Amino acid sequence: MSQYSGKIVFYEGKCFTGSKLEVFGECDNFQDRGLLNRVNSIRVESGAWVCFDHPDFKGQQYMLERGEYPEFQRWNALNDHMGSCKPIKMHGEQYRIQLYDGPDFTGQCVELCEDCPFLQSTGLSKTCVNSIKVYGDGAWVLYEEPNYRGRMYIVERGSFGSHMEWQAENPNIQSIRRVANYF
Secondary structure (H helix, E strand, O other): OOOOOOEEEEEEEOOOEEEEEEEOOOEOOOHHHOOOOEOOEEEEEEOOEEEEEEOOOEEEEEEEOOEEEOOHHHHOOOOOEOOEEEEOOOOOOOEEEEEEOOHHHOOOEEEEOOOEOOHHHHOOOOOEOOEEEEEEOOOEEEEEEOOOEEEEEEEOOEEEOOHHHHOOOOOEOOEEEEOOOOO
């Protein structure tokens, strides 16, 4: 199995019942693969995944790591809509990220290599993160609220000059954590 894949199984019913869809890589539209957009339980057998509530990797993002999720509330969803997913690319175990409060890598900058439950404790004066550079090997999950709560966004290696590039509705980010690779 490559470091960019894994296995995730989606079920239409709660507690792993009903029709199911097994996915081993990117899936841009569950309906094309025979599963309606209703997902009530998920089993992540390997890898880390980002799932979207709409097809084509759009909409609300959910980060799922190895484990069982018997009902949609367990992955912090407000409903049972799910439309696409892809494995989170993991390159190794070196994590480094720079967060800027201004667009296009301007303004105050904070660099992290570890999880941070409250970004303002690092000296970042604003709750806005308008641009990001992800270095190293790992992926990160950004959260709109402290202590890894609220809407989440996954960023992998690369540069993001605007919060819209990681599909955020606004630049409000207050906590961040690394994605661990569980195979």
